[in-house]
Amino acid sequence: MAHQAFDPGYGDEPFRSLASDFPGEETYPATAFRVEWGPVFHRGRLDGSARVVVIGQDPAQHEAITRRILVGAAGQRTQGFLAKLGILTSYVMVNTFLYSVYGQAGGEGHADDPAIATYRHRWLDALLLDQPVEAVVALGRLADRAFHTWKATPTGQQVQVGYQHITHPTAPESSAARDPERYDQAMAAMLANWNTALHQLEPAMQHPDVDKDLVEYGDRLQSDDYAPIPAGDLPAGLPAWMRSRAWAVRRGETDDARRATIVVTVPRAARPWPTGPTEPTSDGPRR
Amino acid sequence: MAHQAFDPGYGDEPFRSLASDFPGEETYPATAFRVEWGPVFHRGRLDGSARVVVIGQDPAQHEAITRRILVGAAGQRTQGFLAKLGILTSYVMVNTFLYSVYGQAGGEGHADDPAIATYRHRWLDALLLDQPVEAVVALGRLADRAFHTWKATPTGQQVQVGYQHITHPTAPESSAARDPERYDQAMAAMLANWNTALHQLEPAMQHPDVDKDLVEYGDRLQSDDYAPIPAGDLPAGLPAWMRSRAWAVRRGETDDARRATIVVTVPRAARPWPTGPTEPTSDGPRR
Numbered sequence: 355m356a357h358q359a360f361d362p363g364y365g366d367e368p369f370r371s372l373a374s375d376f377p378g379e380e381t382y383p384a385t386a387f388r389v390e391w392g393p394v395f396h397r398g399r400l401d402g403s404a405r406v407v408v409i410g411q412d413p414a415q416h417e418a419i420t421r422r423i424l425v426g427a428a429g430q431r432t433q434g435f436l437a438k439l440g441i442l443t444s445y446v447m448v449n450t451f452l453y454s455v456y457g458q459a460g461g462e463g464h465a466d467d468p469a470i471a472t473y474r475h476r477w478l479d480a481l482l483l484d485q486p487v488e489a490v491v492a493l494g495r496l497a498d499r500a501f502h503t504w505k506a507t508p509t510g511q512q513v514q515v516g517y518q519h520i521t522h523p524t525a526p527e528s529s530a531a532r533d534p535e536r537y538d539q540a541m542a543a544m545l546a547n548w549n550t551a552l553h554q555l556e557p558a559m560q561h562p563d564v565d566k567d568l569v570e571y572g573d574r575l576q577s578d579d580y581a582p583i584p585a586g587d588l589p590a591g592l593p594a595w596m597r598s599r600a601w602a603v604r605r606g607e608t609d610d611a612r613r614a615t616i617v618v619t620v621p622r623a624a625r626p627w628p629t630g631p632t633e634p635t636s637d638g639p640r641r
Numbered sequence: 642m643a644h645q646a647f648d649p650g651y652g653d654e655p656f657r658s659l660a661s662d663f664p665g666e667e668t669y670p671a672t673a674f675r676v677e678w679g680p681v682f683h684r685g686r687l688d689g690s691a692r693v694v695v696i697g698q699d700p701a702q703h704e705a706i707t708r709r710i711l712v713g714a715a716g717q718r719t720q721g722f723l724a725k726l727g728i729l730t731s732y733v734m735v736n737t738f739l740y741s742v743y744g745q746a747g748g749e750g751h752a753d754d755p756a757i758a759t760y761r762h763r764w765l766d767a768l769l770l771d772q773p774v775e776a777v778v779a780l781g782r783l784a785d786r787a788f789h790t791w792k793a794t795p796t797g798q799q800v801q802v803g804y805q806h807i808t809h810p811t812a813p814e815s816s817a818a819r820d821p822e823r824y825d826q827a828m829a830a831m832l833a834n835w836n837t838a839l840h841q842l843e844p845a846m847q848h849p850d851v852d853k854d855l856v857e858y859g860d861r862l863q864s865d866d867y868a869p870i871p872a873g874d875l876p877a878g879l880p881a882w883m884r885s886r887a888w889a890v891r892r893g894e895t896d897d898a899r900r901a902t903i904v905v906t907v908p909r910a911a912r913p914w915p916t917g918p919t920e921p922t923s924d925g926p927r928r
Binding site for chain 2: 355356357358359360362363364365366370373374375376377378379380381384385389390391392393394395419421456473589590591592593595610613614615616617618619620622624625626627628629
């Protein structure tokens with residue numbers, strides 16, 4: 355028998371209502387958001403055990419398939435960041451936007467839309483008011499704005515909590531994917547920013563899952579700096595490879611086809627069947 | 642705001658344990674089952690309100706993405722069959738196998754594997770013992786065998802319930818997809834089999850969701866004979882198009898690549914964005 359924990363999801367209030375009544379296309383225009391993939395709500399603890407709330411930006415292709423946010427590269431880097439604070443499972447994450455951002459504007463034009471904020475505030479209220487959360491971490495500028503918008507509400511004003519805005523975990527890819535030199539600079543700048551944030555956050559973390567000395571990032575991400583998504587964060591039955599690798603891409607010959615298509619591929623190392631010797635390969639040695 | 646019901650899933654026992662401890666590759670060999678996509682457990686009511694239990698065969702590509710069984714063509718035909726009995730939501734479905742069958746043998750060689758049956762019996766016990774279920778419907782020969790194997794257990798012997806074994810809803814595709822004449826014959830034979838079963842089942846259905854006169858199938862499936870999967874059967878946030886169309890295919894240039902890949906495509910009619918006039922089309926008229 356296999357044992358695999360899973361996230362029980364949205365069975366209890368207020369999450370049951372939040373997951374059945376949510377802003378749709380009337381609030382998130384299809385020209386700026388990929389509403390066609392449906393909303394993706396959260397990842398992590400909804401049982402009141404979270405000590406850190408992470409605010410991300412928007413879900414992408416891995417998240418459209420797993421139906422939890424921050425599962426792909428950004429999520430695995432965030433998971434590594436939390437691990438440096440001794441936080442292995444005591445977190446919960448929500449995004450600025452329920453739907454994936456589409457187009458160059460990157461959601462910028464909708465950062466202050468009241469209907470988007472009103473619903474997001476219901477999540478933040480549920481996760482932060484009268485909860486044992488010790489710190490909030492915002493990933494990127496729009497998430498920072500989302501936090502401050504909420505903090506100015508009557509509920510937000512009641513909540514005292516540590517707070518850090520950090521560079522978004524895939525900012526280097528967004529700003530400099532095709533220029534190796536600029537990419538390295540952007541990565542080093544991000545990790546320096548993260549090191550500063552870790553030192554700021556550490557005193558706030560009174561109840562980490564494990565006690566450990568803070569080990570700073572170097573100039574570039576090491577493989578240890580990625581942490582796999584815990585099984586208990588994903589819905590029941592999802593295969594383990596969905597938690598630790600890149601396995602979903604948008605693909606198509608036209609913009610339209612690319613927007614309409616997600617290709618899911620079991621990573622080579624996770625294939626349990628015997629593979630033939632003559633198969634063309636692109637992502638690893640033949641075996 | 643959008644309102645969309647969802648399946649709250651496996652939060653309560655015994656389903657919480659069934660969804661976290663399940664047979665893996667030690668029980669389902671990777672040569673005969675697509676274990677790499679993870680187990681897919683059920684679809685429908687787990688709250689004791691089911692009046693019909695459906696036993697299917699195995700999940701396929703749509704089910705690997707939605708994480709609920711009988712969602713694709715077989716599921717939409719089954720949904721239509723239940724609707725003819727007035728059963729719109731009061732059902733629950735489990736499969737003979739947790740994983741998709743791989744290869745020509747079609748699971749035949751594993752139909753009686755004790756470890757597969759032992760776990761399946763725990764589901765059937767939970768869904769049938771001391772429950773208000775009025776009928777069990779088995780889809781295809783292996784599901785029929787699964788029911789009778791369970792019925793011979795001490796628990797199965799305690800349960801009195803109507804039962805019908807019907808032709809599997811995609812049997813015409815399996816046996817005659819490339820021969821239109823034989824396909825039409827297989828379809829007509831299946832629908833005649835289903836009509837007989839409907840008449841047998843009708844007296845057992847004492848508490849249908851709606852009262853309606855039984856309308857038989859004709860010689861071929863009409864579009865009304867497919868019923869969409871209710872929103873309340875799928876996990877939170879899944880887009881509506883995942884419940885009423887074909888949108889997932891296995892694709893690859895080698896057997897290996899095809900086994901490793903599922904392509905998910907938003908159906909043309911469900912795309913909310915404006916599409917360009919010059920795009921090449923394959924599944925409908927240009928617009």
